[in-house]
Amino acid sequence: MARRGGELEAFIAFLGGLLAAGLAALTMAGVGLAARPTPALRTAAMVTLGAIWLTVTTTVYLRLKPRIRP
Template identity: 65%
Template sequence: MARRGGELEAFIAFLGGLLAVTLTAVAMTVLHVMPRPEPPLRAAALVTLGVVWLTVTVTLYLRLRARPDGRTR
């Protein structure tokens, strides 16, 4: 039976992106980038976190998306 949609893949990709952002934020905190930085550095850190989340989420979704024959990439 073929499964349609992509809700499971989207949810897994969302969680993967969330995990990547969390790990990146922890790494930034350890490197003292996040705690009380200057405004430009804080803005750059937030942009970096946004880019990491978007990139990982889209990449995971595209990798997990089911092919028409039922296989994954």
């Protein structure tokens, strides 16, 4: 029986994106302790984290999504 829907793949991709964004946030927090970030730099960091999360989530999902074979 073939499984359809892709819910498991979507959940795994979401968690992968969350993990990547979390690791990037920890790295940015460590750098922020060494140098005082400006408000503009904080905004750029938030945009970067969002971009990392979206990119990793989409990439992982597309890699896990089963291919339809004729």
